[in-house]
Amino acid sequence: MNWTFKDVVQFLKSKNFRHTYTNGSHYYYMGYYGGAMRQVSVQFHGNKSIKPKTMKSIITQSCIPKEEWFK
Secondary structure (H helix, E strand, O other): OOOOHHHHHHHHHHHHEEEEEEOOEEEEEEEOOOOOOEEEEEEEEEEEEOHHHHHHHHHHOOOOHHHHOOO
C-alpha cells in the first residue's frame, strides 16, 4: 500500500495520537502506546506517497507493530 500523509494521520488518530504542533512541513503527533508516550513526526508533501524509508521511520517512532499498520 502507498501511504499518504492523510492515510498516516488517519491511522495515528485511530490509535489515539493527537496533533501537538507543526514545524514547517513536519507535523508532530503524540500518543500513548506500549506503556509509554510516543512522538511521531510526519512530513506533509500533499498527496504524494510517503517513501518507504520515511514510512519505516514513522512506524519505528510510533512503536506500533508493522503488522498493525499493514492489516
